[in-house]
Amino acid sequence: MLQLIDWVIIGIYLGIIVLIGLLLRRKAKQNKTAYMLGGKSLPWYMLGLSNAADMFDISGTMWLVTLTFVYGMKSIWIPWLWPIFNQVFMMVFVSAWLRKSNVSTGAEWINTRFGKGRDAAWSHTITVVFALISCLGFMAYGFVGLGKFMEIFIPWQNIAPYIPFTVLPEYVPHLYGVAFALFAVFYSILGGMSSIVWADAVQYIIRTVAAVIIAVIAMNALAVHALNVPEGWFNPFFGWKLDLDWGRIIPEVNEKINSDGYTMFGAFFMMMVFKGLLVSLAGPAPNYDMQKILSTRSPQDAAKMSGFVSIVLMPVRYLMIIGFAVLGLIYYKQLDLKTGDHIDFEKILPAAISSFAPVGVMGLLVAGMLASFIGTFAGTLNAAQAYILNDVYLKYINPNASNKRISSVNYISGILVVITSIIIGVFAKDVNSVLQWLVSGLWGGYVAANVLKWYWWRFNGYGFFWGMLSGIAAALICPYIFTGLSLYYFPVILVISLAGCIIGTLSTPPVEDKTIQQFYYNVRPWGFWKPVLTQLQAADASVKPNNNFGRDMFNVAVGIIAQLCLMALPMYLVLQQQVPMYVTAAILVLMLVLLKKFWWDSLEKNEAK
Numbered sequence: 001m002l003q004l005i006d007w008v009i010i011g012i013y014l015g016i017i018v019l020i021g022l023l024l025r026r027k028a029k030q031n032k033t034a035y036m037l038g039g040k041s042l043p044w045y046m047l048g049l050s051n052a053a054d055m056f057d058i059s060g061t062m063w064l065v066t067l068t069f070v071y072g073m074k075s076i077w078i079p080w081l082w083p084i085f086n087q088v089f090m091m092v093f094v095s096a097w098l099r100k101s102n103v104s105t106g107a108e109w110i111n112t113r114f115g116k117g118r119d120a121a122w123s124h125t126i127t128v129v130f131a132l133i134s135c136l137g138f139m140a141y142g143f144v145g146l147g148k149f150m151e152i153f154i155p156w157q158n159i160a161p162y163i164p165f166t167v168l169p170e171y172v173p174h175l176y177g178v179a180f181a182l183f184a185v186f187y188s189i190l191g192g193m194s195s196i197v198w199a200d201a202v203q204y205i206i207r208t209v210a211a212v213i214i215a216v217i218a219m220n221a222l223a224v225h226a227l228n229v230p231e232g233w234f235n236p237f238f239g240w241k242l243d244l245d246w247g248r249i250i251p252e253v254n255e256k257i258n259s260d261g262y263t264m265f266g267a268f269f270m271m272m273v274f275k276g277l278l279v280s281l282a283g284p285a286p287n288y289d290m291q292k293i294l295s296t297r298s299p300q301d302a303a304k305m306s307g308f309v310s311i312v313l314m315p316v317r318y319l320m321i322i323g324f325a326v327l328g329l330i331y332y333k334q335l336d337l338k339t340g341d342h343i344d345f346e347k348i349l350p351a352a353i354s355s356f357a358p359v360g361v362m363g364l365l366v367a368g369m370l371a372s373f374i375g376t377f378a379g380t381l382n383a384a385q386a387y388i389l390n391d392v393y394l395k396y397i398n399p400n401a402s403n404k405r406i407s408s409v410n411y412i413s414g415i416l417v418v419i420t421s422i423i424i425g426v427f428a429k430d431v432n433s434v435l436q437w438l439v440s441g442l443w444g445g446y447v448a449a450n451v452l453k454w455y456w457w458r459f460n461g462y463g464f465f466w467g468m469l470s471g472i473a474a475a476l477i478c479p480y481i482f483t484g485l486s487l488y489y490f491p492v493i494l495v496i497s498l499a500g501c502i503i504g505t506l507s508t509p510p511v512e513d514k515t516i517q518q519f520y521y522n523v524r525p526w527g528f529w530k531p532v533l534t535q536l537q538a539a540d541a542s543v544k545p546n547n548n549f550g551r552d553m554f555n556v557a558v559g560i561i562a563q564l565c566l567m568a569l570p571m572y573l574v575l576q577q578q579v580p581m582y583v584t585a586a587i588l589v590l591m592l593v594l595l596k597k598f599w600w601d602s603l604e605k606n607e608a609k
Contacts, residue, residue: 002153002154002362002363002366003359003362003363005359005360005363006359006360006362006363006366007363008363009360009363009364009367010363010366010367010370013202013206013367013370013371014183014370016199016202017183017199017202017203017374018183020195020198020199020202021195021199023195040295040296040297041297042194042197042295042296042297043297043301044296044297044301044302044304044305044308045304045305045308046197046198046201047197047292047295047296047305048292048304048305048306048307048308048309048312049197049200049201049204049308049312050196050197050200050201050204050292050375050379051289051292051305051306051309051379052204052308052309052312052313053200053201053203053204053207053371053375054200054289054292054375054376054378054379054380055289055309055313055376056204056207056313056316056317056375056376057373057375057376058146058149058369058370058373058376059146059373061317061320061321061349061369062149062346062347062348062349062350063346064079064317064321065321065324065325065328065348065349066345066346066348067079068321068322068324068325068571069325069328069329069345069348070244070246070253070256070257070260070345071233071242071244071257071262072229072232072233072234072235072244073233073234073235073236073568073571074232074233074235074236074237074238074242074244074265076236076564076567076568076571077236077238077269077272078262078272080272080273080276081272081275081276082276083272083275083276083277083279083280084563085276085280085559085560085563086276086279086280086284087306087307087309087310087563088280088310088556088559088560088563089280089281089556090280090283090284090289090293090303090306091303091304091306091307091309091310091559091599092303092552092555092556092559092599093303093548093552094280094281094283094284094306094454095284095293095296095299095302095303095305095306096299096300096302096303097283097299097454097523097525098283098284098290098293098294098302099293099294099296099298099299099301099302100299100522100523101522101523103294104294104386104390105131105286105290105291105294105386105387105390105391106127106131106284106286106290107124107127107128107131107286107387107390107391108124108390108391110123110124110127110461110464111124112518112519112522113453113511113515113516113519114460114461114464114511114515115461115511115512115515117461117512118461119460119461119462119464119465119508120461121461122461122462122465123461123464123465123468124391124395125465126464126465126468126469126472127286127391127468128387128391128392129472130285130286130445130446130468130472131285131286131287131383131384131387132384132387132388132417133472134285134286134287135287135380135381135383135384135387135417135421136384136417136420136421136424137424138287138376138380139377139380139381139384139417139418139421139424140421140422140424146173146176146177146180146181146370146373149349149350149369149373150173150176150177150180150350151172151173151176151350152347152350152351152353152354153350153353153354153366154176156172174422177422178422180370180373180374181373181374181377181418181422183374185378185381185414185415185418196375196378196379196382199374199375199378200375200379202371203368203371203374203375204312204316204371206364206367206368206371207316207320207368207371208316209364209368210320210364210365210367210368210369211316211317211319211320211323211368212319213357213361213364213365214319214320214323214324214327214352214353214357214365215319215320215322215323215570215573215574217323217327217356217357218322218323218324218326218327218574219323219574219576221326221327221330221331221356222326222330222574222575222576225330227326227329227330227575228249228329229249229329230244230245230246230249231245232244234575234577236568238265238266238269239265239266240264240265240266240267241263241264241265241266242257242262242263242264242265244257250332252343253345256345261488271488271490271491275447275490275494278447278448278451278494279446279447281451281454281455282446282447282450282451282454283450283454285446286383286387287379287380287383290383291379291382291383291386292305292379293305293306300603300604303603304603307559307595307599310559310562310563310566311566314563314566314567314570315566315569315570316570318566318567318568318569318570318571319570319573319574321571322570322571322574322575323574324348324349324352324353325348326574326575327352327355327356328348328349328351328352331352331355331356334355335347335348335351335352335355336351337351349369350369353365353366353369381414381417381418384413384414384417385410385413385414385417388409388413388417389406389409389410389413393409393413394406445468445470445471445472445473445474445475445493445497446468446471446472447471447494447497448467448471448494448497448498448500448501449463449464449467449468449471449497449500449501452464452467452501452505454525454527455525455526455527455528456527456528457510457516457520457527457528457529457530457531457532458505458506458510458528459501459505460504460505460508460509460510460511461511462504462505462507462508463500463501463502463503463504463505463506463508464501464504465504466500466501466503466504467497467498467500467501467504468497468500469500470496470497470499470500471493471494471496471497471500474492474493474496474497475493478492478493513535516532517532517535517536520532520533520536521536521543524545524546525546526545526546526547526548526549526552529545533545548602551598551602554598555595555598555599558591558594558595558598558599559591559595559599561587561591562588562591562592562595565584565585565587565588565591566588568580568584569581569584569585569588572584
């Protein structure tokens with residue numbers, strides 16, 4: 001149970017983020033750019049730290065702790081479901097391409113690619129719809145995780161006598177979600193992007209301290225206890241089958257593996273990589289990640305920001321994850337993970353804090369987890385507000401709105417988004433079910449259109465609209481047709497969406513020459529752009545194509561290996577596996593040297609031109 005000192009620590013943290021919102025309120029009210037993008041004046045490393053803090057969400061951390069508990073070192077591959085290596089693609093080239101557009105949202109970017117005709121208007125609309133569905137889904141996903149977390153620390157039976165209304169037990173987590181979301185709503189609505197970035201910096205510091213503490217507690221526990229895990233748990237590599245048998249240790253874990261659908265791990269891995277590469281080539285989804293990229297000062301800063309995310313996120317997050325997983329394994333029989341008639345492994349993280357953290361440390365850990373929820377929630381809320389304000393209100397309702405009116409619309413839209421996400425969260429079954437639908441279902445409808453927009457000159461707004469519409473529709477319908485892991489019906493959604501893209505494009509005229517030429521001249525992506533390049537060179541022979549495909553793919557491969565090392569290194573440290581730890585560290589150093597030479601130095605050269 002939380003003691004007085006724990007509540008004081010939590011209260012200080014909540015007070016600081018509220019104060020940040022109040023202090024930055026005046027700056028955010030200057031204009032829409034100041035509110036949505038921090039005036040494009042924030043340093044890249046602050047935006048990168050903020051982006052990492054937003055990705056350090058409570059629901060995702062609970063999910064990753066569960067994965068590590070069950071799958072051991074093999075769990076480093078499963079986050080490729082998102083895929084987490086999309087940050088490497090953005091670091092190498094996608095973020096710089098996106099930032100060159102100089103717009104405020106992903107939907108506004110549509111006009112730079114497709115112009116301002118009917119097809120662009122349709123594409124703009126479908127992008128706004130997707131962005132809002134995505135943002136609402138991620139906010140609901142956060143509610144589910146936060147509720148499960150806080151239920152353990154604030155038992156409902158202890159506070160129910162003081163509540164003047166009746167709450168059914170199944171809705172208690174959602175009540176906690178609403179209560180703590182109000183803090184995120186307050187500072188993010190008042191201070192906009194600037195307050196989110198500065199609050200994220202505070203939250204990152206709290207989470208780093210919490211991660212180190214829990215890692216030390218786990219290492220001390222390992223000094224006197226041995227881990228009882230199946231053969232292969234310490235090995236990150238795998239064959240066609242998973243071959244982790246928990247039958248003699250914790251039989252319920254085998255049931256968890258079967259329900260996850262990861263038994264045939266080789267097939268799962270190949271499908272995950274296939275989907276992950278396409279999602280990464282498509283660029284960031286229209287949420288807080290894209291808003292941070294658009295908030296940077298230059299394309300070079302956008303690339304640096306995306307690269308910095310993995311460096312500050314992975315080591316700290318995985319110190320915490322492996323720490324909680326180790327404590328869960330050592331003291332499994334002492335943890336109360338039962339929910340009804342089944343074991344809920346997603347409760348390992350909060351149960352471990354409640355059982356093993358001393359007074360004061362528990363308050364810091366709870367504050368760190370609250371920061372995980374509040375930071376992600378605030379960043380996603382800011383992205384949703386940006387789309388409602390910039391791509392709905394200012395575009396269709398009141399293009400000449402005053403700064404005062406813009407502030408009012410931001411406040412109202414923020415409240416409406418929060419209420420809607422709460423309603424969605426009430427119907428969410430658990431963290432994993434929401435996550436699977438978001439990353440494998442909804443994003444399946446996003447991929448085809450958003451890959452083609454970067455790499456195929458002939459692709460137009462009609463193809464984008466019909467590809468997105470058919471993909472989103474398929475993502476909403478497929479869960480009712482197919483059973484099992486949603487990753488496996490990703491190809492169905494992809495084929496349907498791709499058909500919509502191609503049919504919509506080839507049955508309608510191409511984008512106007514002026515628009516497509518200007519886009520290619522500004523962004524200069526590699527891909528199938530020869531007809532446009534030929535037109536530009538006819539008018540200006542100095543125009544050169546982007547010949548960096550080979551270098552970019554090399555940097556992507558090196559970056560992905562480095563990212564895996566950043567995940568594995570803290571895990572080996574806590575597990576006290578010295579030989580694998582030194583090998584991983586050596587590989588990481590080599591990868592960083594290669595990135596310095598072939599990625600960072602090329603950014604500096606581009607910046608000097």
